[in-house]
Amino acid sequence: MNFLIQAVAMFLLGGLDSKTALYVAVSLIGLNYGGCFALFPSATADLFGAKNLGANYGWVFTSYGIAGVVGIVAGNAAKVMTGSYTAAFMIAGVLCVISAGLAIWLRVSQKQTATAVKTS
Numbered sequence: 001m002n003f004l005i006q007a008v009a010m011f012l013l014g015g016l017d018s019k020t021a022l023y024v025a026v027s028l029i030g031l032n033y034g035g036c037f038a039l040f041p042s043a044t045a046d047l048f049g050a051k052n053l054g055a056n057y058g059w060v061f062t063s064y065g066i067a068g069v070v071g072i073v074a075g076n077a078a079k080v081m082t083g084s085y086t087a088a089f090m091i092a093g094v095l096c097v098i099s100a101g102l103a104i105w106l107r108v109s110q111k112q113t114a115t116a117v118k119t120s
Contacts, residue, residue, distance in 0.1 A: 002039060003103060006032045007096035014089030040064075047110070 009028035012021050041057050048056045075088035 001100075002032050002035050003096045003100035007093045007100065010089045010093035010096055014086045014093065036064075047106070 005028055009025045009032070012025035012028075016022055016025075040060055041053070044057045044060050045053045071092070075085060075092075078088035078091070079085050081087075
């Protein structure tokens with residue numbers, strides 16, 4: 001859900017037409033930002049196990065930071081090429097939808113693997 005809500009916020013920012021849309025989009029982004037910090041450690045532990053959570057979450061958090069830097073550079077490049085941030089927000093929204101799909105796929109795959117292990 002976090003990724004889908006973030007996608008909505010990105011699409012709102014890409015089509016800004018009022019201050020209200022800006023306030024709603026920024027609020028969604030802020031709430032999601034906090035939600036990610038609550039969900040990512042437990043998701044990392046669920047996926048990779050609690051034994052090496054510190055090291056594994058370090059990699060997750062590092063990639064989060066790298067993506068933040070790359071996203072800023074890519075967004076600025078899109079603005080320079082197109083004259084606005086609309087393309088950058090639209091691409092970010094599409095990437096959020098893809099992330100949601102990957103998260104759903106991973107969860108389903110994880111459940112199928114757990115079921116297969118229990119039956120064998």
